[in-house]
Amino acid sequence: xxxxxxxxxxxYTANSENQIIKNAYILIKNNKINxxxxxxxxxxxxxxxxxxxxxxxxxxxPGFINTHTHAGMSLLRGYADDLPLxxxxxxxxxxxxxxxxxDDIYWGSLLSIMEMIKTGTTTFVDMYFQMDKVAEIVKKTxxxxxxxxxxxxxxxxxxxxxxxxxxxLKWNNKAQGRIKTMFAPHAPYTCSPEYLNKIKNIAIDxxxxxxxxxxxxxxxxxxxxxxxDYTPVQLLDSIDxxxxxxxxxxxxxxxxxxxxxxxxKNVGIAYNPLSNMKLASGIAPINLMLKKGINIGxxxxxxxxxxNLDIIEEARVGSYLQKVKNLDPTVINKEDILKMLTIKGARxxxxxxxxxxxxDMLADIILINIKDNTRYYPHHNNLSNLFYAGSGNDxxxxxxxxxxxYHNNELISIDSEKVYYExxxxxxxxxx
Amino acid sequence: xxxxxxxxxxxYTANSENQIIKNAYILIKNNKINxxxxxxxxxxxxxxxxxxxxxxxxxxxPGFINTHTHAGMSLLRGYADDLPLxxxxxxxxxxxxxxxxxDDIYWGSLLSIMEMIKTGTTTFVDMYFQMDKVAEIVKKTxxxxxxxxxxxxxxxxxxxxxxxxxxxLKWNNKAQGRIKTMFAPHAPYTCSPEYLNKIKNIAIDxxxxxxxxxxxxxxxxxxxxxxxDYTPVQLLDSIDxxxxxxxxxxxxxxxxxxxxxxxxKNVGIAYNPLSNMKLASGIAPINLMLKKGINIGxxxxxxxxxxNLDIIEEARVGSYLQKVKNLDPTVINKEDILKMLTIKGARxxxxxxxxxxxxDMLADIILINIKDNTRYYPHHNNLSNLFYAGSGNDxxxxxxxxxxxYHNNELISIDSEKVYYExxxxxxxxxx
Numbered sequence: 001x002x003x004x005x006x007x008x009x010x011x012y013t014a015n016s017e018n019q020i021i022k023n024a025y026i027l028i029k030n031n032k033i034n035x036x037x038x039x040x041x042x043x044x045x046x047x048x049x050x051x052x053x054x055x056x057x058x059x060x061x062p063g064f065i066n067t068h069t070h071a072g073m074s075l076l077r078g079y080a081d082d083l084p085l086x087x088x089x090x091x092x093x094x095x096x097x098x099x100x101x102x103d104d105i106y107w108g109s110l111l112s113i114m115e116m117i118k119t120g121t122t123t124f125v126d127m128y129f130q131m132d133k134v135a136e137i138v139k140k141t142x143x144x145x146x147x148x149x150x151x152x153x154x155x156x157x158x159x160x161x162x163x164x165x166x167x168x169l170k171w172n173n174k175a176q177g178r179i180k181t182m183f184a185p186h187a188p189y190t191c192s193p194e195y196l197n198k199i200k201n202i203a204i205d206x207x208x209x210x211x212x213x214x215x216x217x218x219x220x221x222x223x224x225x226x227x228x229d230y231t232p233v234q235l236l237d238s239i240d241x242x243x244x245x246x247x248x249x250x251x252x253x254x255x256x257x258x259x260x261x262x263x264x265k266n267v268g269i270a271y272n273p274l275s276n277m278k279l280a281s282g283i284a285p286i287n288l289m290l291k292k293g294i295n296i297g298x299x300x301x302x303x304x305x306x307x308n309l310d311i312i313e314e315a316r317v318g319s320y321l322q323k324v325k326n327l328d329p330t331v332i333n334k335e336d337i338l339k340m341l342t343i344k345g346a347r348x349x350x351x352x353x354x355x356x357x358x359x360d361m362l363a364d365i366i367l368i369n370i371k372d373n374t375r376y377y378p379h380h381n382n383l384s385n386l387f388y389a390g391s392g393n394d395x396x397x398x399x400x401x402x403x404x405x406y407h408n409n410e411l412i413s414i415d416s417e418k419v420y421y422e423x424x425x426x427x428x429x430x431x432x
Numbered sequence: 433x434x435x436x437x438x439x440x441x442x443x444y445t446a447n448s449e450n451q452i453i454k455n456a457y458i459l460i461k462n463n464k465i466n467x468x469x470x471x472x473x474x475x476x477x478x479x480x481x482x483x484x485x486x487x488x489x490x491x492x493x494p495g496f497i498n499t500h501t502h503a504g505m506s507l508l509r510g511y512a513d514d515l516p517l518x519x520x521x522x523x524x525x526x527x528x529x530x531x532x533x534x535d536d537i538y539w540g541s542l543l544s545i546m547e548m549i550k551t552g553t554t555t556f557v558d559m560y561f562q563m564d565k566v567a568e569i570v571k572k573t574x575x576x577x578x579x580x581x582x583x584x585x586x587x588x589x590x591x592x593x594x595x596x597x598x599x600x601l602k603w604n605n606k607a608q609g610r611i612k613t614m615f616a617p618h619a620p621y622t623c624s625p626e627y628l629n630k631i632k633n634i635a636i637d638x639x640x641x642x643x644x645x646x647x648x649x650x651x652x653x654x655x656x657x658x659x660x661d662y663t664p665v666q667l668l669d670s671i672d673x674x675x676x677x678x679x680x681x682x683x684x685x686x687x688x689x690x691x692x693x694x695x696x697k698n699v700g701i702a703y704n705p706l707s708n709m710k711l712a713s714g715i716a717p718i719n720l721m722l723k724k725g726i727n728i729g730x731x732x733x734x735x736x737x738x739x740n741l742d743i744i745e746e747a748r749v750g751s752y753l754q755k756v757k758n759l760d761p762t763v764i765n766k767e768d769i770l771k772m773l774t775i776k777g778a779r780x781x782x783x784x785x786x787x788x789x790x791x792d793m794l795a796d797i798i799l800i801n802i803k804d805n806t807r808y809y810p811h812h813n814n815l816s817n818l819f820y821a822g823s824g825n826d827x828x829x830x831x832x833x834x835x836x837x838y839h840n841n842e843l844i845s846i847d848s849e850k851v852y853y854e855x856x857x858x859x860x861x862x863x864x
Contacts, residue, residue, distance in 0.1 A: 078816035378859030427810030
């Protein structure tokens with residue numbers, strides 16, 4: 001299997017020099033990038049390839065990484081909005097979720113995966129339940145994912161730990177290596193330090209990383225502070241939780257000491273601006289954390305609190321929100337966005353060989369047509385047009401692990417009509 | 433000329449009862465809505481119409497109103513981002529704008545109008561220069577607009593007032609009534625109280641309203657405060673500026689007394705969240721102003737500081753920004769958004785008979801297909817899906833003043849290829 005992408009208008013490599021290669025080609029062999037060059041060099045080469053894409057009028061970027069989702073929640077899109085958090089959770093979200101069957105989660109996650117592929121996300125980090133079902137779809141659809149079975153102490157207990165271990169043994173590195181697993185205690189306010197410690201030890205034994213929500217709300221911060229006299233980050237640090245690689249979602253209520261801990265322990269952060277805004281959780285001090293060199297990616301969170309999975313919109317709003325919070329328009333510029341969506345997101349999610357257009361990296365690449373769309377005119381700067389004017393809808397081609405998954409508005413491996421039918425039918429019953 | 437829109441899935445009327453009419457039709461005669469009813473009533477009627485749209489699987493809303501733009505600025509899209517305000521203006525925006533010819537503004541505004549129509553904006557309020565050119569395009573393309581020739585005292589002086597008067601006499605109520613004009617002093621920091629007073633008197637003489645920027649930045653607030661010992665709003669009130677109808681853009685730096693003045697004088701507000709975030713200007717106290725009953729619409733501002741004209745994205749982010757600023761997820765709910773995008777925007781812009789789907793209102797209507805798009809599944813709530821998940825890209829049909837302007841991805845009266853060519857050519861020369 002080899003694929004040549006030729007006539008690329010510009011390649012945005014996402015490397016530390018912000019390198020752009022104009023009028024270029026990419027040769028993919030199996031699941032990796034094999035060669036990158038300029039079109040004028042191509043004539044003198046005798047490249048062999050089994051498939052070809054003419055990317056005239058397209059720019060190429062590394063596929064985007066959505067560092068925090070709950071894919072199964074797409075069945076809740078539009079089910080409850082604009083409510084106080086407690087009422088939203090207790091009267092709407094939790095009762096609805098209680099009714100979710102494994103098959104409901106299968107179809108909901110498939111709808112989310114469709115939306116993510118179409119909008120340029122090639123890797124997503126998911127935390128939910130019935131993750132076996134999600135793993136099956138990831139295998140089938142060709143997307144890349146970090147799958148983490150959520151653990152709430154009261155609900156899942158010790159039995160949950162065994163199930164999570166089994167899930168990890170069954171799925172880690174499967175689907176041609178596209179699936180990675182992590183252990184996922186829900187949060188420090190739903191898991192005791194003892195429970196968290198057990199999970200940490202299981203992660204060490206299984207050479208695994210951990211995915212967790214930290215300091216998402218003021219209530220959580222106050223609850224932990226009252227109970228343990230620690231901030232959530234310090235509580236976790238006190239049990240050496242960060243001795244394993246950790247991807248922490250939100251981190252809104254963190255102080256300077258917390259940020260130092262996160263940096264020192266190389267914790268990755270998932271920044272979920274739209275969810276944090278819509279639920280009125282607060283604004284994370286992302287600017288300070290970025291300046292410290294912490295690896296931060298963007299996350300959409302679940303559709304119930306977003307309400308879409310468009311990671312470009314997430315990035316744009318995430319950048320603008322930090323600009324206005326800090327009253328400084330230079331914060332999170334477009335090159336920062338590119339890295340957070342790709343290489344920094346990959347690092348935050350503990351993924352190697354991913355997030356750059358560079359030889360020997362995994363071949364996750366997206367193409368965007370810059371010709372037939374008002375939002376890309378004029379062409380002063382294509383990256384600015386993509387991140388500050390464009391939308392996930394503008395993605396033309398998605399290649400994951402060397403395979404074409406989406407091209408010219410066509411999803412290769414998914415029957416959209418069937419997904420819409422199942423999602424609609426199941427949501428109606430669940431809402432009753 | 434009569435047009436029947438039949439089989440509409442849901443009509444969102446935007447009236448004060450948040451009325452939704454399911455499985456319905458709308459009959460348009462000439463430029464007004466003539467009749468609204470349910471499909472089951474249609475059979476027994478013998479309606480006459482010259483044109484028909486089958487809106488199966490579509491919802492209908494009043495066309496959106498963009499209360500603050502500088503359409504000609506689309507030539508600057510992506511030209512300068514992420515810079516400190518002073519550097520952005522003085523080194524990039526102003527030098528570029530100095531080079532703009534009347535024809536450049538013609539083509540830039542046409543690109544903006546294309547983008548606005550495609551994303552569901554049926555009326556825009558514009559403040560820029562060379563407005564004769566913009567009026568010509570508005571006439572030609574079929575969009576509705578409030579056109580206001582910007583006045584900066586040092587640059588335009590008394591001669592500018594005469595030109596603005598001429599423009600108003602020439603264009604107000606023209607293009608089948610689609611064009612309204614206002615007078616437009618740029619801001620209290622670029623126009624003295626004496627100059628502002630002259631403009632107010634001209635507006636009174638011409639029975640016209642006024643469009644102005646107020647309290648956009650902290651610098652402006654401090655400048656006015658130091659010079660006059662007033663807030664910007666109080667300075668204007670001290671010269672009875674609000675005796676004429678005023679549409680004020682931004683109003684970020686306003687205190688409780690200012691808000692009382694704005695309410696008492698029935699000033700309309702254009703809320704521009706994305707521009708205010710991107711330029712790091714600040715967050716307007718929209719929640720307080722809405723609660724007072726002030727008419728507030730959404731505005732995109734110019735493409736140079738946004739960088740697109742998607743009013744749905746503006747509304748979504750504007751709502752979420754107020755939720756997080758106030759740490760209250762109930763602020764600006766989806767019904768508020770609908771009204772701000774339509775009837776309240778119309779009132780803020782001093783426009784009558786516009787912004788509702790109701791008999792005898794001007795026939796500005798948009799249709800959105802809720803079937804072939806991941807973001808509209810499941811269908812718990814179509815309004816939530818449109819505002820919280822959807823995008824301006826999802827608009828299927830745009831009717832303005834009773835005429836079909838955009839339908840099934842086709843712009844009826846605009847040659848897109850020609851616009852792209854001209855915009856690209858001119859921007860390249862201007863950027864040199």
